[in-house]
Each structure stands twice: as C-alpha cells, then as structure tokens.
Amino acid sequence: MESEFKIPASAFLIPVFKEQAESVSFTAGMPGIRIQYLQGTVWGLTPEQIKTRIIEGVNKHTGQPMMRELITKLTAPLTAAEQDMTPKKLDVGPATYTDTEENLHKLFLEKRYTDFLPVVLPTKERVDAMLAQTSHDPDAFLGRMHPGSVAGETWTYTVRHAAIAAVMAGAKPEYLPVILAIGSTGQTAVNVSDNGFAAGAIINGKIRDEIGMNYDLGAIGPYAHANTTIGRAWSLLSINGGNCGKVGTTYHGTVGNPANLINVIIAENEEESPWEPFSVRKGFKKDENVVTLLNGWGILSARNWQVTDWSATPTYSKTVQDIYRLQNPGLFGTFVVLSPPIADFIVSEGYNTLEKFNEFVTAPDPNAKPKMPAGAAKPAGDAAAKAKAGAAKPGAGGPGAGGPGGAPKPKVAPNATSGAFGVVVTGGRNNNYWMIGGLAPGTSVSIDAWR
Amino acid sequence: MKLRMAVVVALCVGLVCGIAVTQGYAQGGKITVYNPLGTPPPIEMKAMAPRLNTLDGKTIYLVNTGFPNSGPFMQVVGEWFAANYPKTKIEIRSQGMSNMPPALKEEIGKNADAVLFGLGH
Structure with a gap:
C-alpha cells in the first residue's frame, strides 16, 4: 500500500509479532516500514479499557504515549536508513556442511532444521538412494510454500529438498512418491496461525499396501513406519523447504499443536468401508494412488461431545448430525473419521450411500440460531462430492497453499470449500470408537505422477 | 596371541x-x-512514502482487518483522532481477514493521505 500509492501506511500490532513483522518487512523489501506496537492484546477488552489502557497508555518500552508515537510515524521525515535502497538478500548458508556426525547433529538443532527429535543426516548417498525412487530431476522445482498466510514469505523447493526431508524423517525410499505428491501442493504442515492448526493427508489406492501403511488398529497414530515418517517428512519439508514453523517469525501457535510433528495421516481402510473411497469422490479412479490434503483444527474422540449418545444402542448417524450442527459451519467444517463398525452402523441406519448420509447430516437445523464466525464460508455439504462435481482445475492450491507443484503437472482436483462435511473410514474393528473435528479437505493429487 | x-x-x-x-x-x-533449506524469495526493494507535513486537512483510512475486537479498537482510534485532530478526516473501513477487496483498495488509492491497518491481535 505504501509503495503502491505513495502514502504513509502503518499497522497496529502487539509486540509479540515484532520479530515476525521485521522479517516480513525485510523480505517484502521495506525493512524500515513504521509499525505501531501496542501494549498488549486488545481481544477481550471493552472499548473503555481499549481507550484507557491502549490508546491513552504509555509505551513501557519507549516511555511515550502510544498515539504520539503513531503521529510521529506518520509525520517525521524519513531517515537515511529508511531511504536506503541497497539490494538485500536472505542468506540460507552453504549448500552442504562437512563436519563430524556429532557436530552436524548439533548444527541441525541450533539452526532449527529439525523437529527436535533425532534426524537421519542427509548425506549424498542417502539422498541419492531416496531420489532413485522417482523419475523426476532432483533439481526440478517441486513447490512453493508459505506458512499459511501473507504473514510470511513464499519459499520454493525442489525434488531434492523433499528427498532430504524424507531422509531426515527416517522414511524409506519407496515412500518418496507420496512425500513428493504432498510437497507438490505447496500446503504447509505447520501453519503460522496463533490458533495452532493441524494438517493431515488421506492416502488412497494400492500404494497403501505396497509401502506398508497402517489402516487398521491405531491407523492415525504413530504405529506404522510409513504413516509416521511420511507425516514427519511433510513437517520437515515445511520447516526447511518452506521456512515454516520457526517460532517468533513463521510460527505463532499460542498453545501449539502436537499434530504438527507427524500430522494426521489417514490411510483409508477402503476394504472395510461400505462406501466408495475418498479419492473416488474427488474424481479419481478406484485403486488410483491419491493423496488428499487436510487442514484445520484437528480431530478428537467423538466421545468428547456432550451430544454423544452413551446409550446401549446409540444412533450414530444422529450423533454425527448433532455434532455437525454444534460446530457448523466452522472455519473448517466438520470432518469425521469413522472406524469400520461405526460406518456399518450408519449404513444399517439407512445410509447406504454417502449422498444420503450427507443429505441427512447437513439438513438445515430447524432450531438453529444464526452463527457465523468471521471469515467462515457457508456450509457446502460433502467436500469430496462437491469437488467431484466441479471441473478439475490443474494448479489449484490447497488451503494455505503457496502454489502448485512442478512439471509435469499431476492430476489435481479442485479445492473443497471450508464449512463442509467430510467422511473417511479407517481403523480397526475392536470397538465402537471414532473421531470427529474440523478439518477441511483441500487439494487431491496423484501419487503415481511422482514416481 | x-x-x-x-x-x-x-x-x-x-x-x-x-x-x-x-x-x-x-x-x-x-x-x-x-543443507536442507529451500530457496527464499528474491527481495525487491521498495521505497517508503514521504511523510505528511501536517495532519490538518488530510484523510486517514483506518482498516479493520477482522481479528477479534479490531472493530471496537478502530472505533476508539477514530474517536481519539476526532478529539485530538478535529481537522483530520477519518474513514473507517473493514476488509475482513482475507485480502483487501479491490474496491476498497481503489478507494484508498484515490482518497487516502495515509492508511492504518489493525490489528495484529
């Protein structure tokens, strides 16, 4: 705004964002932009408290009344430093490091290249072994990523960067096409938001068995090498390839989210599902290897909700509807992870197709009071069905995506709208438990395009 | 041995x-x-705008970015300007959490002498 219209522009920020603001201003090419920092958060204050505590308050760091500082920012002539147009660049260091293994582990920790768990150091041999699983040029552009909003710059990364992340995560080479497919979307696993968002991915197709993914007991937990390391590689690619997850600059989760470590990786239990696979609902053929990305609040046990039916003979479809209505529309809609027995119960309750189930769950609530959080979209019904109905738009990015992947373009389905209702089936049959929450399905991409 | x-x-x-x-x-x-780091974007330097020599007779836009309590905050900022800089015209607008609507951007480009966004929580 300041450079485009040649008028002074400023923003009110709380001081905790100072480091991030300076980083963003630097990479945006205006490191001297004058930002007005407040005394603290405004959320929760009455207008009178805003007036007395913030507007008429004194900046404890400078000793100046806040609004006087603001007036100075609008009127004081630019300094020499603010007028300095000397070209600047971000230094990411050398292409390689050579040292002892012990020192390199320390270096990777100090430079925040890791998730604080031990990593496998990415030697050329290990990375080459990983790259042998794809026909793509190691130096080909794979994706561009930002931390989830304009609050951070967009970085780019190559096929090799994804292979490096895969090695560091401990992934086996045969997992690489899945990791490349995820990386090609540009969606970060580690969103900058102070909300502390989660990210996830649904894997469909025969590749689930080919690489040993778990879709039985403990399906979405860290109980299989493939599920765990694929999810971890995504986070490490986000941290390093996309410069995400750096506390203070590109990460601000107030409380944080443990899902960011390995993400919500869902290999669908297609064999035990009474309905067509999620990927088919997104327009792909059955048995085609596809990954669909998710982002949002995350999921937790359906037993958490007050509306859960604890009777001996619960009606699960009604419980899903009740939870949907509780959180509808939500910023990310309602996303259900059903275990096979719960899916069977829902079929027995009369919903042998997902179209019928969607129609039931998303039916207007006659007792609903208007509620629409800022920025929320209208409820959109089943996300996958919506996507299937729409024309494919190659190059569509996922929620929070910085952009599509590199050539050749994989088959890409369009985004779903937030506020949707989505269903996937995974897990075992040992008991009647299931998960539900707010996760919006986004981009779906072919995995085989990255072999 | x-x-x-x-x-x-x-x-x-x-x-x-x-x-x-x-x-x-x-x-x-x-x-x-x-080194596992990707490639940062190139930095294109942009010149800051000249400052205002006075606020009298100027129009300042206050843009509510839609975060919780941003609306009331901008209202109070507007009231402070009205009380302390009565010759300054204040226009309060809301853009929500998403990118600025083109119409608002055009309006600011046409009418504003300065613009303040708020708030980052």
Missing part, C-alpha cells in the same frame, strides 16, 4: 572404514550433508 589381536584390530578397523565409506564419511571422521 599378539598375532590374533593384530588380526582382530585390523578387521575392526576395516569394518569401521567400510561403514564410514558407505555412510558418506570423509577423512578424519567427517561427513558431508546437504
């Missing part, structure tokens, strides 16, 4: 060296690894 020990030591050294080679070790027990 000495011969057996020498053979064992030689085998161990050979084993360690073999592992070191396959694991990418260089001489001196050092290895070379990739």
Whole structure:
C-alpha cells in the first residue's frame, strides 16, 4: 500500500509479532516500514479499557504515549536508513556442511532444521538412494510454500529438498512418491496461525499396501513406519523447504499443536468401508494412488461431545448430525473419521450411500440460531462430492497453499470449500470408537505422477 | 596371541572404514550433508512514502482487518483522532481477514493521505 500509492501506511500490532513483522518487512523489501506496537492484546477488552489502557497508555518500552508515537510515524521525515535502497538478500548458508556426525547433529538443532527429535543426516548417498525412487530431476522445482498466510514469505523447493526431508524423517525410499505428491501442493504442515492448526493427508489406492501403511488398529497414530515418517517428512519439508514453523517469525501457535510433528495421516481402510473411497469422490479412479490434503483444527474422540449418545444402542448417524450442527459451519467444517463398525452402523441406519448420509447430516437445523464466525464460508455439504462435481482445475492450491507443484503437472482436483462435511473410514474393528473435528479437505493429487 | 589381536584390530578397523565409506564419511571422521533449506524469495526493494507535513486537512483510512475486537479498537482510534485532530478526516473501513477487496483498495488509492491497518491481535 505504501509503495503502491505513495502514502504513509502503518499497522497496529502487539509486540509479540515484532520479530515476525521485521522479517516480513525485510523480505517484502521495506525493512524500515513504521509499525505501531501496542501494549498488549486488545481481544477481550471493552472499548473503555481499549481507550484507557491502549490508546491513552504509555509505551513501557519507549516511555511515550502510544498515539504520539503513531503521529510521529506518520509525520517525521524519513531517515537515511529508511531511504536506503541497497539490494538485500536472505542468506540460507552453504549448500552442504562437512563436519563430524556429532557436530552436524548439533548444527541441525541450533539452526532449527529439525523437529527436535533425532534426524537421519542427509548425506549424498542417502539422498541419492531416496531420489532413485522417482523419475523426476532432483533439481526440478517441486513447490512453493508459505506458512499459511501473507504473514510470511513464499519459499520454493525442489525434488531434492523433499528427498532430504524424507531422509531426515527416517522414511524409506519407496515412500518418496507420496512425500513428493504432498510437497507438490505447496500446503504447509505447520501453519503460522496463533490458533495452532493441524494438517493431515488421506492416502488412497494400492500404494497403501505396497509401502506398508497402517489402516487398521491405531491407523492415525504413530504405529506404522510409513504413516509416521511420511507425516514427519511433510513437517520437515515445511520447516526447511518452506521456512515454516520457526517460532517468533513463521510460527505463532499460542498453545501449539502436537499434530504438527507427524500430522494426521489417514490411510483409508477402503476394504472395510461400505462406501466408495475418498479419492473416488474427488474424481479419481478406484485403486488410483491419491493423496488428499487436510487442514484445520484437528480431530478428537467423538466421545468428547456432550451430544454423544452413551446409550446401549446409540444412533450414530444422529450423533454425527448433532455434532455437525454444534460446530457448523466452522472455519473448517466438520470432518469425521469413522472406524469400520461405526460406518456399518450408519449404513444399517439407512445410509447406504454417502449422498444420503450427507443429505441427512447437513439438513438445515430447524432450531438453529444464526452463527457465523468471521471469515467462515457457508456450509457446502460433502467436500469430496462437491469437488467431484466441479471441473478439475490443474494448479489449484490447497488451503494455505503457496502454489502448485512442478512439471509435469499431476492430476489435481479442485479445492473443497471450508464449512463442509467430510467422511473417511479407517481403523480397526475392536470397538465402537471414532473421531470427529474440523478439518477441511483441500487439494487431491496423484501419487503415481511422482514416481 | 599378539598375532590374533593384530588380526582382530585390523578387521575392526576395516569394518569401521567400510561403514564410514558407505555412510558418506570423509577423512578424519567427517561427513558431508546437504543443507536442507529451500530457496527464499528474491527481495525487491521498495521505497517508503514521504511523510505528511501536517495532519490538518488530510484523510486517514483506518482498516479493520477482522481479528477479534479490531472493530471496537478502530472505533476508539477514530474517536481519539476526532478529539485530538478535529481537522483530520477519518474513514473507517473493514476488509475482513482475507485480502483487501479491490474496491476498497481503489478507494484508498484515490482518497487516502495515509492508511492504518489493525490489528495484529
């Protein structure tokens, strides 16, 4: 705004964002932009408290009344430093490091290249072994990523960067096409938001068995090498390839989210599902290897909700509807992870197709009071069905995506709208438990395009 | 005995060296690894705008970015300007959490002498 219209522009920020603001201003090419920092958060204050505590308050760091500082920012002539147009660049260091293994582990920790768990150091041999699983040029552009909003710059990364992340995560080479497919979307696993968002991915197709993914007991937990390391590689690619997850600059989760470590990786239990696979609902053929990305609040046990039916003979479809209505529309809609027995119960309750189930769950609530959080979209019904109905738009990015992947373009389905209702089936049959929450399905991409 | 020990030591050294080679070790027990960082965007320097020599007769836009309590905050900022800079015209607008609507951007470009966004929580 300041450079485009040649008028002074400023923003009110709380001081905790100072480091991030300076980083963003630097990479945006205006490191001297004058930002007005407040005394603290405004959320929760009455207008009178805003007036007395913030507007008429004194900046404890400078000793100046806040609004006087603001007036100075609008009127004081630019300094020499603010007028300095000397070209600047971000230094990411050398292409390689050579040292002892012990020192390199320390270096990777100090430079925040890791998730604080031990990593496998990415030697050329290990990375080459990983790259042998794809026909793509190691130096080909794979994706561009930002931390989830304009609050951070967009970085780019190559096929090799994804292979490096895969090695560091401990992934086996045969997992690489899945990791490349995820990386090609540009969606970060580690969103900058102070909300502390989660990210996830649904894997469909025969590749689930080919690489040993778990879709039985403990399906979405860290109980299989493939599920765990694929999810971890995504986070490490986000941290390093996309410069995400750096506390203070590109990460601000107030409380944080443990899902960011390995993400919500869902290999669908297609064999035990009474309905067509999620990927088919997104327009792909059955048995085609596809990954669909998710982002949002995350999921937790359906037993958490007050509306859960604890009777001996619960009606699960009604419980899903009740939870949907509780959180509808939500910023990310309602996303259900059903275990096979719960899916069977829902079929027995009369919903042998997902179209019928969607129609039931998303039916207007006659007792609903208007509620629409800022920025929320209208409820959109089943996300996958919506996507299937729409024309494919190659190059569509996922929620929070910085952009599509590199050539050749994989088959890409369009985004779903937030506020949707989505269903996937995974897990075992040992008991009647299931998960539900707010996760919006986004981009779906072919995995085989990255072999 | 000495011969057996020498053979064992030689085998161990050979084993360690073999592992070191396959694991990418260089001489001196050092290895070379990739820097995992991607590529940051190029920085295109942008000039800051000249400051205002007075606020009298100027129009300042206050843009509510849609975060919780941003609306009331901007209202209070507007009231402060009205009380302290009565010759300054204040226009309060809301853009929500998403990118600025083109119409609002055009309006600001046409009418504003300065613009303040708020708030980052």
